[in-house]
Structure formats: structure tokens, C-alpha cells
Amino acid sequence: MCRWLAYSGEPLKPAELILDTKHSLVAQSLNSPLGNETVNGDGFGLGWYGGDPVQGATPSLFHSIEPAWHDENLRELTNAISSPLFFGHVRAAAGPPIQQSNCHPFRYENWLFMHNGFLDGFAKTKRELAFAVDPSLYPLIHGTTDSEVLFYLALTEGLQDDPIGGLGRAIRRVEEEGRKAGIEYPMQGTVAVSDGRTLWAFRYSTAHKSRTLFHSTAIPELRELYPDAARLDVFGAKAKVVVSEPLTDIPGAFVELEESTVAILDDDGYRHQDFLREAA
Structure with missing residues (x-):
């Protein structure tokens, strides 16, 4: 459906990941070997927090319906700003x-959210889900x-106080309404969420x-494994990236x-936690 990446760490120009890496997000918009669609050219978006974000700071957004590989503004913007936490998405x-x-x-x-996937049969459940907001x-x-x-x-389900529980409850509501409408596998996708400090990346589908x-x-x-890799010099010790598919x-x-x-990615590094493994 889409491709996305999320970065957290020392301030970095988004172009380093969105444009300049071998399998950058823009490269994936043209050719996505691991995606369900090879080409992701139906618009893109960038969301980023300021150079020294504080809890509650509002992130900035840039959206365009141009293909990512065709938009000069994306190149200008991603080389002009530096951010400790940013999202990129090609659709x-x-x-x-x-x-x-x-x-x-x-x-x-202060929250950013993006998704790769779909709610199957959304036309049948849209009214119930929208009215549950x-x-x-x-x-x-x-x-x-x-x-x-x-x-x-x-x-609505409490994402701001409990990101993991809030999204989990929302997905369970999607599955409940989907099954009422006769949809076998209502939820598909990967999701990124951030409050400007912590990044949560979810991988879940009903099937x-x-x-x-x-x-x-x-x-x-990585520096221990590849001491001569000059490409790593642009990244600080806390740099972390979550991606739909590897950038290198x-x-x-x-x-x-x-x-x-x-x-869960933050200043302490990253850790994994089970998410909705119990039966719906």
C-alpha cells in the first residue's frame, strides 16, 4: 500500500534517509522490492519536530500529491531542516x-501517526468507526x-496516555465492527506513532x-562491525530508524x-513488546 520511515536520535537532515541512502524512501517510491505495490507515487508526506523538542511541541507537516521522486520542494526541504525525530511516507x-x-x-x-496497510471492507464499517470517534x-x-x-x-481510546493500549483498543474495535460486517481479516498494517520524545512502531494484522x-x-x-564504513559517520550514537524495508x-x-x-524507541535505545498476540 505504502512505504514509510521514522527516525529518532541526534538531529539529522531528513535527506540523508529520504533521498541519499541507496534504498532511500524516494528510491522505494519508484521501486519497492518488499512492498505489495512496486510503485508508490500517489503523494507523500513529511512530519518533523524542531531541533530541540520539548514535551508537547507541535510537529510541522509537508504534504504533496506529487510523486516523491518528482518534487523539487522535497529535496529543498529535507536538505534545509535538521530534526531529531521525523516521519516520511510515500503513498x-x-x-x-x-x-x-x-x-x-x-x-x-504533539502527536504524529502514519500507517502502511488498510482496514479491509472499510466502506462497510466506516460509519460505525467514524461515529465511534x-x-x-x-x-x-x-x-x-x-x-x-x-x-x-x-x-478516542486513550492513545495520548497509553499509546500501546490506545492503539490496541482501536484495532480491536476495527476487528469487532469488521466481523459484524462479515469481514474475516479487518486489520492490516504497520503503524508509527510519536509524541516527539518516544517512537512506537507496530506490526500487526488480523491474519x-x-x-x-x-x-x-x-x-x-554497526561501527564495531564496519569500522571503515564512512556512511555511518553522519549518524550519532543514538540514531535509530524504523522502515518498511531496509535502506541499505x-x-x-x-x-x-x-x-x-x-x-519502543527512545533515548535508552529500543525494546520490543508483544502487541495483541491474544486472540481477538
Whole structure:
């Protein structure tokens, strides 16, 4: 459906990952070997936090319906800013129209959210899921994607206080409404969420056959393995990236996240936790 990446660590120009790596996000928008769609050219988005974010800081957004490989503004912007935490997303539309309000990432206050996948049979459950969103949040849904509804449903379910539990409860609601409508596997995808300090990356699907998701190995470990790799010099010791598919062919540079797992990335590094492994 799409490809995405999320970076956390020392301030970095997004172009280093979005444009300049061998299998960069823009390269994946043209040719995605591990994706369900080879080309992801139906718009893109960038979300980033300031150079020294504080808890509660509002991230900035840039969305475009241009193919990522064709947009000069993306090159200018990703080389001009430096951010300790940013999201990038390239879209392959699967129903909802190509328009800026349908481009990821989505933002609410200090939170960013993006999704690769779909809610199967969304046309049959859209009304129930949208009306389950808190009335104070419902007017903030500007686009027509299932992903944005999932985000606001997760906010309704307590995402801000409990990101893992909030998204888990939202997905269970999706599965409940889907099964009422006769949909066997309502949820598919990988999700990234951040409050500007911590990054949560989820891999889950009802069928337990989720889209691919990887995160980088710790930079100090990579420097020990590859002391002559000049490419690593641009990254600080705390640099971490989560990606739909690896950005490089270097053996050991990326670790695949297991099915029904959330990776939690912060200043202490990364850790994994089971996510919705129990039967629905």
C-alpha cells in the first residue's frame, strides 16, 4: 500500500534517509522490492519536530500529491531542516482519492501517526468507526482514508496516555465492527506513532501476515562491525530508524520486527513488546 520511515536520535537532515541512502524512501517510491505495490507515487508526506523538542511541541507537516521522486520542494526541504525525530511516507492509493488531506503522516497536537496497510471492507464499517470517534475529535478528520479514522479512533481510546493500549483498543474495535460486517481479516498494517520524545512502531494484522517492518541496529554496534564504513559517520550514537524495508544492503544493519510486536524507541535505545498476540 505504502512505504514509510521514522527516525529518532541526534538531529539529522531528513535527506540523508529520504533521498541519499541507496534504498532511500524516494528510491522505494519508484521501486519497492518488499512492498505489495512496486510503485508508490500517489503523494507523500513529511512530519518533523524542531531541533530541540520539548514535551508537547507541535510537529510541522509537508504534504504533496506529487510523486516523491518528482518534487523539487522535497529535496529543498529535507536538505534545509535538521530534526531529531521525523516521519516520511510515500503513498500508493487504494481507493481514497489522491489529495493532500489523505497524505500521511497525520497530526494531532504533539502527536504524529502514519500507517502502511488498510482496514479491509472499510466502506462497510466506516460509519460505525467514524461515529465511534469522540465528538470533540470528529471535526478534525479532514481526509477520507481509513488510516486517519484509525488515528482518531486511537486518540478516542486513550492513545495520548497509553499509546500501546490506545492503539490496541482501536484495532480491536476495527476487528469487532469488521466481523459484524462479515469481514474475516479487518486489520492490516504497520503503524508509527510519536509524541516527539518516544517512537512506537507496530506490526500487526488480523491474519498475522503483516506488511514488512524493520529497525536499524544500534550505531555503536554497526561501527564495531564496519569500522571503515564512512556512511555511518553522519549518524550519532543514538540514531535509530524504523522502515518498511531496509535502506541499505549492509548485512546486519536492520532487524525485522516480528509479527504482533511493537518496538519502543527512545533515548535508552529500543525494546520490543508483544502487541495483541491474544486472540481477538
